[in-house]
Amino acid sequence: MAYKGNRINPKRFEKGQIKIILAVLPLVLFMGLPIVFIFNHAFKPMDELFAFPPKFFVTRPTFDNFTKLFKAARTAGIPMSRYVFNSSVVTVTVVFSSIVLSTAAGFALSKLKFKGKITLMNINQAALMFVPVAVMIPRYLTVNALGLTNTYFAHILPLIPLPVALFLVKQFIDQVPDSLIDAAYIDGASDFKVYAKIVIPLIKPAIATAAILVFQQVWVNMETSNYYVSDEGLKTLTFYMNTLANANNNVAGQGMAAAASLIMFVPNLILFIILQSSIMNTMAHSGIK
Amino acid sequence: MKRKNLIRKREYSNHSAYAFIFPYALLFAVFILIPVVMAIGLSFTNFNAIQRPKLVGFLNYINLLTSDDIFMQYVLPNTVAYALIVGPGGYVLSFLLAWALSQLTKIPRTIFALILYSPSMTSGVAMTVLWKVMFSGDQTGYINSWLMSLGVITEPIIWLVNTKYLLPIVIMVGLWSSMGVGFLAILAGILNTDETLYEAAAIDGVKNRFQEMIYITIPSMKPQMLFAAVMSIVNAFQNGGISSQLAGNPTPGYAAQLIVNHIEDYGFIRYEMGYAAAVSVVLLGIVYIFSHISKKLFQED
Numbered sequence: 001m002a003y004k005g006n007r008i009n010p011k012r013f014e015k016g017q018i019k020i021i022l023a024v025l026p027l028v029l030f031m032g033l034p035i036v037f038i039f040n041h042a043f044k045p046m047d048e049l050f051a052f053p054p055k056f057f058v059t060r061p062t063f064d065n066f067t068k069l070f071k072a073a074r075t076a077g078i079p080m081s082r083y084v085f086n087s088s089v090v091t092v093t094v095v096f097s098s099i100v101l102s103t104a105a106g107f108a109l110s111k112l113k114f115k116g117k118i119t120l121m122n123i124n125q126a127a128l129m130f131v132p133v134a135v136m137i138p139r140y141l142t143v144n145a146l147g148l149t150n151t152y153f154a155h156i157l158p159l160i161p162l163p164v165a166l167f168l169v170k171q172f173i174d175q176v177p178d179s180l181i182d183a184a185y186i187d188g189a190s191d192f193k194v195y196a197k198i199v200i201p202l203i204k205p206a207i208a209t210a211a212i213l214v215f216q217q218v219w220v221n222m223e224t225s226n227y228y229v230s231d232e233g234l235k236t237l238t239f240y241m242n243t244l245a246n247a248n249n250n251v252a253g254q255g256m257a258a259a260a261s262l263i264m265f266v267p268n269l270i271l272f273i274i275l276q277s278s279i280m281n282t283m284a285h286s287g288i289k
Numbered sequence: 290m291k292r293k294n295l296i297r298k299r300e301y302s303n304h305s306a307y308a309f310i311f312p313y314a315l316l317f318a319v320f321i322l323i324p325v326v327m328a329i330g331l332s333f334t335n336f337n338a339i340q341r342p343k344l345v346g347f348l349n350y351i352n353l354l355t356s357d358d359i360f361m362q363y364v365l366p367n368t369v370a371y372a373l374i375v376g377p378g379g380y381v382l383s384f385l386l387a388w389a390l391s392q393l394t395k396i397p398r399t400i401f402a403l404i405l406y407s408p409s410m411t412s413g414v415a416m417t418v419l420w421k422v423m424f425s426g427d428q429t430g431y432i433n434s435w436l437m438s439l440g441v442i443t444e445p446i447i448w449l450v451n452t453k454y455l456l457p458i459v460i461m462v463g464l465w466s467s468m469g470v471g472f473l474a475i476l477a478g479i480l481n482t483d484e485t486l487y488e489a490a491a492i493d494g495v496k497n498r499f500q501e502m503i504y505i506t507i508p509s510m511k512p513q514m515l516f517a518a519v520m521s522i523v524n525a526f527q528n529g530g531i532s533s534q535l536a537g538n539p540t541p542g543y544a545a546q547l548i549v550n551h552i553e554d555y556g557f558i559r560y561e562m563g564y565a566a567a568v569s570v571v572l573l574g575i576v577y578i579f580s581h582i583s584k585k586l587f588q589e590d
Contacts, residue, residue: 008391008487008506009480017397020389024401027386031465032404034411037419056422056431105313112306120314125519127321129576130328131527133553134569137338137562138327142319161317164520168474171512175481191305205477213470216410268410269403277399279477 035269042066042262049254065259072244072256078233080240087219087237090155094218095211098160102210103203106169107195111181121170128163136223143228154228155236159218165210172206173199208275215271220264238264332566342563349567360568363543364551367456368526371547374460376525376579379467380518386468387476388502402476408466420462420535424448449536452544459545462531469524471517478513479506515587519580526576529553548572 010017036056041049043061073080108114109121139158148154176199184194200207225239241260246253332349334342353360386405390398423431426447433445448454482505490505507514529549532540539554540546546554548568556565 008482008484010392010394013394017393020392021397024386024389028401028404031408031468034419035404035407038411101313101316104309108306108309112309114304114306114310117306120310123322124317125580126573126577127317127325129523129527129580130325130573131549131552131569133549133556134328134566135321135324138324138331139320141327142324146319157316158320161313161321163317163321164470166313167519168470168516171474171516172478172481174512175478175510191309195309205481206474209470209473209477212473265411272403272406272410273399276402276473277395279480 038258038262038265041258044255044258046255049258065255069244069256069259069263076244080237082233083235083237083240086152086155086234089152090236091215091218093156094159095214097156098162098165098214099207099211101160102162102166102169103173103200103207104195105166106173107199109166110170110173111176111178111194111199112191124163124166128167136227140227149228150231150234151229152234155221155224155234158224158228159214159221162210162214162217165214168210168213169203169206172203176202205279208279212272212275216268219267328566329570331563332570334563336562336566337560338562339560345563349564350571352564353567353571359543359546360551364546364548367544367546368548370456371460371463371528372522372525372579375463375467375528376521378464379525380471380521382464383468383472383517383521384475384514387472387479388506390476391479392498402473405468406473409469420458421449424458424535426450450541452542455532455536455540455544459531459535459547462535463525463528466531467521467524469520471520471524474513474516474520475510478510482506482509511587515584518583518587522579522583523576526572526579548575 040058044058045060045062048055143154181194184198220238222239225235335345336342390401428445436442486505495501527549529547532545532547532550538550552565552568555561
């Protein structure tokens with residue numbers, strides 16, 4: 001039988017796919033352990049959390065940990081909604097601005113010609129190779145010198161430039177055929193039009209991937225709350241969840257920590273599912289042939 | 290004539306290019322570049338995070354190369370071993386898994402991708418609890434109780450303290466969590482290749498999936514392959530979280546001490562920031578050399 005080709009991104013289920021599923025399944029089960037664990041752990045009653053030998057699966061699920069967590073939140077000075085609000089504002093702003101700035105910069109670095117382009121690209125890539133722990137103190141000094149401490153900007157501005165995101169987006173823009181862009185210029189399109197109408201629609205998969213990445217960085221970030229902000233009412237949900245679990249660092253704290261990790265994990269999960277399932281073959285829909 | 294001018298203008302001096310790059314470049318310079326330059330500057334000083342840094346020239350670098358026995362005896366060999374296995378291993382695994390997933394329909398693909406990526410999403414939480422429970426040192430640990438019931442071992446092994454097993458365990462967990470952003474980029478890249486290429490290849494005599502992978506998929510997604518390669522190298526050299534979360538810092542007998550652990554040890558335990566910065570600069574150099582090699586491999590023509 002002749003080989004038909006093109007089995008990438010099939011629309012329908014075929015028998016050939018069973019082989020692939022069977023081959024990947026053992027690894028998937030192995031790597032899925034943390035998700036299973038986070039879900040099980042959050043619903044464990046006290047005696048199972050501290051069971052000896054330790055238990056992976058929950059046998060008698062309960063909402064106790066969540067009730068305790070929310071009760072502790074109610075008795076705290078600042079309502080939890082405040083932290084939810086802070087985190088939402090910070091996360092949405094950073095993800096949105098980071099994507100806009102990285103795609104714009106990526107477009108210039110990949111498709112426009114200007115002086116210093118190669119140098120800029122190299123500096124960006126070298127920066128991503130520098131261990132983050134080594135720049136913690138210098139970064140604090142910079143934020144402090146700019147007078148950003150105790151403002152929302154301290155959460156937002158330092159996290160917007162993400163060299164990995166720019167690198168990723170730029171690599172995808174490299175793939176957009178030059179002929180397509182040249183054609184648009186000949187038709188009289190401005191740089192902005194080419195960026196907004198041609199490049200952006202074609203690199204949606206990269207944008208989705210970068211968004212997941214940026215979201216993850218911002219959502220769990222504790223550095224900004226720990227070092228740049230001392231006003232309790234300006235800290236983020238991640239920080240708050242952590243202090244709740246740590247402040248009650250007794251037996252109850254463990255259960256609350258488990259519940260808190262599940263709450264913090266779920267947005268990751270939802271965003272990933274939405275963005276990943278939106279990644280399709282954009283080249284096929286764009287008329288690049 | 291007008292056409293040519295338009296294209297030429299774009300080729301040589303495009304002022305609007307600066308408008309596109311400026312917002313990112315500004316924030317990048319302030320919050321990343323300046324701190325990095327400051328950190329490099331600190332590497333030439335003696336800085337304890339409280340008093341003003343004192344200039345010492347190349348002393349930190351000289352000490353690192355000549356008198357840091359722990360670095361030469363344990364940290365460097367451990368890091369090289371870890372990076373040589375987790376870097377290429379994670380890279381190949383990411384590619385093969387992404388390639389396999391790209392041949393599934395949307396729903397199973399999304400679910401599988403989510404699960405494979407989840408170790409990167411949950412690293413902190415999962416690592417401490419999950420793997421510590423698995424490798425717990427008494428007979429109640431999962432690994433010990435399985436091996437004992439299978440009759441492989443008779444006495445429980447204290448996995449996370451035993452210097453013989455610690456590094457292999459850290460390497461294994463490293464591979465387990467290596468389906469990161471590189472994996473997602475490859476997956477998106479494969480899904481984004483031009484479908485007509487596959488049709489043309491089938492007509493030209495490509496016979497099976499593997500030929501298709503070698504002749505079509507990989508060449509048409511070089512940018513993503515390069516991105517994933519650089520990210521594997523960076524992650525392989527910069528991952529110290531696994532060691533310190535499983536076995537503390539410093540790890541028992543320095544058995545799984547990696548460069549990043551060494552930096553944290555000096556920076557945040559001994560407060561010798563200058564020395565820690567010098568080690569970071571050396572690490573930057575190592576990572577840079579390796580990613581330069583990978584760039585040569587995936588050179589876009």
